[in-house]
Amino acid sequence: MKPKEEMVVVGSVALDTVETVHGKRREALGGAAVYCSLASRYFARPMMIGVVGTDFPKRYLTLVRRTGIDTEGVQQVAGESFRWAGKYSPDGNVAHTLETRLGVFSEFKPRVPDSYRSAKVLFLANIDPELQFHVLTRMNGALSGGDTMNFWISQKRAHLLKVLRRLHLMFLNDQEARMLTGEHNLIKAARGLLRMGPRAAVVKKGEHGSMICTDSSFRFCPPHPVQVVKDPTGAGDSYAGAFMGYLAQKKIRPDRLTPDLLACASAYGSVVSSFTVQSFGVGGLLSMKWPLILQRLKTLRRLVHLPSK
Amino acid sequence: MKPKEEMVVVGSVALDTVETVHGKRREALGGAAVYCSLASRYFARPMMIGVVGTDFPKRYLTLVRRTGIDTEGVQQVAGESFRWAGKYSPDGNVAHTLETRLGVFSEFKPRVPDSYRSAKVLFLANIDPELQFHVLTRMNGALSGGDTMNFWISQKRAHLLKVLRRLHLMFLNDQEARMLTGEHNLIKAARGLLRMGPRAAVVKKGEHGSMICTDSSFRFCPPHPVQVVKDPTGAGDSYAGAFMGYLAQKKIRPDRLTPDLLACASAYGSVVSSFTVQSFGVGGLLSMKWPLILQRLKTLRRLVHLPSK
Numbered sequence: 217m218k219p220k221e222e223m224v225v226v227g228s229v230a231l232d233t234v235e236t237v238h239g240k241r242r243e244a245l246g247g248a249a250v251y252c253s254l255a256s257r258y259f260a261r262p263m264m265i266g267v268v269g270t271d272f273p274k275r276y277l278t279l280v281r282r283t284g285i286d287t288e289g290v291q292q293v294a295g296e297s298f299r300w301a302g303k304y305s306p307d308g309n310v311a312h313t314l315e316t317r318l319g320v321f322s323e324f325k326p327r328v329p330d331s332y333r334s335a336k337v338l339f340l341a342n343i344d345p346e347l348q349f350h351v352l353t354r355m356n357g358a359l360s361g362g363d364t365m366n367f368w369i370s371q372k373r374a375h376l377l378k379v380l381r382r383l384h385l386m387f388l389n390d391q392e393a394r395m396l397t398g399e400h401n402l403i404k405a406a407r408g409l410l411r412m413g414p415r416a417a418v419v420k421k422g423e424h425g426s427m428i429c430t431d432s433s434f435r436f437c438p439p440h441p442v443q444v445v446k447d448p449t450g451a452g453d454s455y456a457g458a459f460m461g462y463l464a465q466k467k468i469r470p471d472r473l474t475p476d477l478l479a480c481a482s483a484y485g486s487v488v489s490s491f492t493v494q495s496f497g498v499g500g501l502l503s504m505k506w507p508l509i510l511q512r513l514k515t516l517r518r519l520v521h522l523p524s525k
Numbered sequence: 526m527k528p529k530e531e532m533v534v535v536g537s538v539a540l541d542t543v544e545t546v547h548g549k550r551r552e553a554l555g556g557a558a559v560y561c562s563l564a565s566r567y568f569a570r571p572m573m574i575g576v577v578g579t580d581f582p583k584r585y586l587t588l589v590r591r592t593g594i595d596t597e598g599v600q601q602v603a604g605e606s607f608r609w610a611g612k613y614s615p616d617g618n619v620a621h622t623l624e625t626r627l628g629v630f631s632e633f634k635p636r637v638p639d640s641y642r643s644a645k646v647l648f649l650a651n652i653d654p655e656l657q658f659h660v661l662t663r664m665n666g667a668l669s670g671g672d673t674m675n676f677w678i679s680q681k682r683a684h685l686l687k688v689l690r691r692l693h694l695m696f697l698n699d700q701e702a703r704m705l706t707g708e709h710n711l712i713k714a715a716r717g718l719l720r721m722g723p724r725a726a727v728v729k730k731g732e733h734g735s736m737i738c739t740d741s742s743f744r745f746c747p748p749h750p751v752q753v754v755k756d757p758t759g760a761g762d763s764y765a766g767a768f769m770g771y772l773a774q775k776k777i778r779p780d781r782l783t784p785d786l787l788a789c790a791s792a793y794g795s796v797v798s799s800f801t802v803q804s805f806g807v808g809g810l811l812s813m814k815w816p817l818i819l820q821r822l823k824t825l826r827r828l829v830h831l832p833s834k
Contacts, residue, residue, distance in 0.1 A: 307709035400616035402732065403750050423711065424733035425745075436734075436747035436828045443712050476832045483831055519745045520829035522792055523785045 221464040223260035224332050224358065225252045225457070226351045227341025228321060229268050229290060232497065233301035236308060238446045244497040245276045247298065248341035248363070251450030253285045254501040255457030255488045256339075258509065260464035262457075263332050265289035265351065269297035269320045283502070288329045295320040308445040308493070309422060328354040337361075337464040340383075341453060344368065345375040352382055359470050361385035361460045363452070369396050381413040384470045387456045389420045402427065403434070415473050418459070418482070420452050428482050433475035437482035438519050440490035440512050447496045451489045454501060458488035487512040530773040532569035533641050533667065534561045534766070535660045536650025537630060538577050538599060541806065542610035545617060547755045553806040554585040556607065557650035557672070560759030562594045563810040564766030564797045565648075567818065569773035571766075572641050574598035574660065578606035578629045592811070597638045604629040617754040617802070618731060637663040646670075646773040649692075650762060653677065654684040661691055668779050670694035670769045672761070678705050690722040693779045696765045698729045711736065712743070724782050727768070727791070729761050737791050742784035746791035747828050749799035749821050756805045760798045763810060767797035796821040 232246030253262035263286040268277070270292065281287055296319035302311045326347050333356050340348040340362035348362060362383045368376050369392060376396075380386060386409055390402055397408030402419055406429035409417035417429045423445075425438040462481040463473075487509055491500040541555030562571035572595040577586070579601065590596055605628035611620045635656050642665050649657040649671035657671060671692045677685050678701060685705075689695060695718055699711055706717030711728055715738035718726035726738045732754075734747040771790040772782075796818055800809040 307703075394616075401752055401754065403752050421733060424730060434750055434828060435830075436750075438745040438747075438829070441712050441743055441745075443710055445710065476830070479831050517831055519743060520747070520831065521744075521785070522788050522826055522829065 220259070220261040221337065221467060222263055222332070222335035223256055223337040223339065223461060223464045224263045224265060224289070224328070224335045224351075224355065225249050225256070225339045225341060226265035226289075226326050226348070227252060227343055227453070228298055229264070229266035229272075230298045230300050231272070232449060233299070233315075234447055234449050234496065235303040236447050237304075237306050238444070239496065241447075241496045243299070245279065246300065246449060246497060248450070248453040250280065250498060251453035251492065251501065252339055252341055252457035253280070254283060254498055255454035255492070256461030256464070257284055258504075258506055259458065259461030259484070260337065262286065262461075263289060263335060265326050265328060265332070267291045267293060267320050267324045269293065269295045272297045289327060289332055291327060293320050302449070304448060308448045311448070326351050336467065337460055339456060339460045340379070341456070342368075345372050345379045348379045349375065352379065359384055359463060359468060361387060361456060363387045363456060364392065366392060366395055377412060380409075383414045384473065385416045385418060385460070386412075386414040387418045387420060387452070387459075389422070389452060393417070393419045403429070415470065416478055418456075420455060422448075422451070425486065426455070426482055428478045430473065430475060430478070433478075435475055435479045435482065437479065437486055438516065440486045440516050441519070442490050442493055445493045448493050449497065451493050454489040454492040455485035459485040483513060483516055484509070486516060529568070529570040530646065530776060531572055531641070531644035532565055532646040532648065532770060532773045533572045533574065533598070533637070533644045533660075533664065534558050534565070534648045534650060535574035535598075535635050535657070536561060536652055536762070537607055538573070538575035538581075539607045539609050540581070541758060542608070542624075543756055543758050543805065544612040545756050546613075546615050547753070548805065550756075550805045552608070554588065555609065555758060555806060557759070557762040559589065559807060560762035560801065560810065561648055561650055561766035562589070563592060563807055564763035564801070565770030565773070566593055567813075567815055568767065568770030568793070569646060571595065571770075572598060572644060574635050574637060574641070576600045576602060576629050576633045578602065578604045581606045598636060598641055600636060602629050611758070613757060617757045620757070635660050645776065646769055648765060648769045649688070650765070651677075654681050654688045657688045658684065661688065668693055668772060668777060670696060670765060672696045672765060673701065675701060675704055686721060689718075692723045693782065694725045694727060694769070695721075695723040696727045696729060696761070696768075698731070698761060702726075702728045712738070715743075724779060725787055727765075729764060731757075731760070734795065735764070735791055737787045739782065739784060739787070742787075744784055744788045744791065746788065746795055747825065749795045749825050750828070751799050751802055754802045757802050758806065760802050763798040763801040764794035768794040792822060792825050793818070795825060
């Protein structure tokens with residue numbers, strides 16, 4: 217097997233307390249960087265940048281490393297780890313944040329190890345756009361994707377726009393896309409995103425799938441159908457992780473983001489995130505196997521098959 | 526050209542007053558039976574069953590007949606026509622009903638002309654399920670589809686279930702599917718619908734497209750992308766009209782509702798309803814031309830194209 221392409225992921229590493237109609241988990245391994253890295257590992261070699269406190273369970277770090285994720289970029293500093301607690305509505309579509317304790321994450325200064333700089337792909341998960349920009353400038357021309365959230369759109373818009381001007385792909389959920397562009401219609405919102413810089417705008421619509429827009433194309437990717445959504449946490453990060461990982465695997469240059477490639481990348485994103493939501497926390501991503509991924513990809517293909525007559 | 530198959534449509538014939546961010550229209554031609562019949566006319570020969578008052582503008586009936594719709598089943602009785610007034614949210618996703626004046630529609634007793642009984646396809650648009658059942662029993666074994674609304678689900682559930690046991694296809698929007706089955710998850714809701722009788726459950730999700738479920742299959746149909754939704758009124762009825770019209774055109778027997786056929790039917794539904802929402806009232810359906818339908822079908826196909834590598 218050929219060595220996998222390197223993919224740097226920066227974002228939160230967290231302890232999640234999650235409650236859904238299917239149960240509750242306390243202080244489980246979570247965070248955008250973790251979900252994204254685990255989701256990408258079948259396609260690329262993930263290299264994680266993040267921060268944890270001294271209270272972070274050693275077994276979690278060991279677990280992450282055992283899956284093949286490089287953690288040289290994960291700093292362990294004095295203080296409490298980032299904690300998030302949330303509860304989901306019965307249909308799993310709405311998360312109510314019960315508690316956010318930033319801990320060491322509030323003073324996070326991402327450090328990009330020298331060995332990471334030449335990685336061909338970079339994903340900036342949802343963190344302060346100033347930090348995203350910092351990481352972006354430290355990399356040597358990687359294909360770059362990014363995500364953000366409502367807080368940064370309203371509080372650090374100028375910094376976010378600066379990041380967007382240099383990003384190749386932007387991932388947002390439908391509400392964030394509407395908020396950032398001021399457009400209600402999602403197609404207009406996606407086109408509005410493109411005018412801010414990226415070559416591709418990816419709008420994530422949860423149970424309704426995703427749409428991928430470039431200057432000259434528009435694609436629609438269904439979700440892989442899941443009847444029992446146990447825990448939606450990390451679905452979006454898993455989608456982006458597999459999406460970017462696929463682009464890494466295919467060694468895609470920023471000027472070669474064709475509609476067909478993006479369609480394939482999004483299909484893997486849909487499939488991988490379906491494993492995420494079927495279990496609590498990162499359980500689904502850990503037990504996911506390559507043959508199962510291919511099997512679900514086949515299902516996804518059949519789902520949108522439109523015969524020619 | 527071969528003569529088109531006959532398709533009976535029963536439902537409201539209305540005067541709609543609609544306001545969206547793009548403008549306002551007063552007492553325009555509307556109603557589920559009208560949208561559905563107009564949407565189906567490129568595929569089938571629509572035969573409409575409904576009721577209007579003596580105040581119903583003659584030019585509207587003339588217009589409907591000129592498009593090739595049979596109106597023998599439309600009664601004109603003393604009293605006021607059914608009027609609906611609504612206002613849409615800026616994104617066009619939510620309708621606020623400002624006024625509903627049932628008029629002659631409140632005493633509607635559908636009459637099925639003898640010439641309609643042998644039609645091969647029947648669509649029961651949203652009316653009282655008791656009336657739907659009456660029409661259903663008057664037909665000689667047509668392939669039958671139906672729709673309903675939240676009011677009947679809560680107020681006439683038993684009658685609705687009686688209809689469902691005899692229907693071949695049921696069309697519902699996502700909220701109605703959840704309400705009728707008590708399932709939050711849309712896949713479970715669709716499967717729940719199937720257990721109530723129909724061979725196919727069609728869940729309409731507005732701007733997110735639709736999903737079509739049978740006992741052994743599951744398909745996902747994207748919406749045809751529309752950047753400017755001028756007036757969403759009638760989108761669901763147009764979708765169902767083109768869907769059932771396509772099945773009529775293909776002379777599909779109830780036991781031959783294959784996943785591929787249903788996928789094609791839903792694709793035409795998406796395409797035709799995209800014309801509906803781009804204009805006020807029935808304007809989009811009236812100006813729609815066959816080559817444009819085929820062009821949009823091609824776009825829809827490309828939208829979900831997933832290359833094999």
